[in-house]
Amino acid sequence: MEIVKNTVVSLQYKMYDSEGELLDQTEADEPMVYLHGGYDGIFPVVEEALHGKKTGDSVDVTMEPDDAFGEYDxxxxxxxxxxxxxxxxxxxxxxxxxxxxxxxxxxxxxxxxxxxxxxxxGNHPLAGKRIRFAATIDEVRPASAEELEHGHVHGEHGHHH
Known part of the structure; x- marks a missing residue:
């Protein structure tokens, strides 16, 4: 299945600073899961790069501060x-x-x-930094009606009510 609006995407990622230092990453048994399609679950630039991809595909996106954690103020x-x-x-x-x-x-x-x-x-600790986001897609599935109504993922690795 292709990543399109209103799909649930599960992925493994690593995030690096401009010097290549690892800043954050998912754990193998705890992927990042988000609702695709402008629900603010992931950086918009990364979401755009993921659009149209499938399980097993990878993306590697370098984001300027304005696309990531903002400029330092x-x-x-x-x-x-x-x-x-x-x-x-x-x-x-x-x-x-x-x-x-x-x-x-x-x-x-x-x-x-x-x-x-x-x-x-009050700045985010990564404000003003260029960030590289490298990810591999684990799974893509249609979002449930409840997930679409709430605007976020439910179930394992998602939001629990």
Whole structure:
């Protein structure tokens, strides 16, 4: 079966930075599974490359920052007073906070704790980086009516209600 709109795609992938360092990969027994056809389950550029492929086919896509995790935005780095944080914090911890400008909930990472101040960064850790996404398709199947109604995959390796 070909990958077309409203099919469920199961694949194994490896993701690399521009220096060829492995950033992420699927485990053999835990493939990535997504609903194909513009449901935001995978990077749009990768979805486009997968369209029309079949089980066993491979794709290798290099994405610029705008196609992957976005450009690095220095305005998303903030310095906050230490006393607005819980007692037990350390560099690398992540937390959600409301963005006062947009009202959206954002994910921030603590990058520095020093002199009564905490530096937090709202950029994705891979923002500003060129990413290579190499994948092999394990399986393609028609999506169920329920999956189409909900806009995501159900069952093994998918969403559970």
């Amino acid at each position: 220095a305005e998303l780095v903030r310095i906050e007073p230490r006393d607005v944080f819980p007692e037990e914090i350390e560099v690398g911890m992540m937390f959600e906070a409301d963005d006062p400008e947009s009202g959206d909930v954002m994910l921030f990472t603590i990058t520095e704790i020093e002199d009564g101040k905490v530096v937090v960064d």
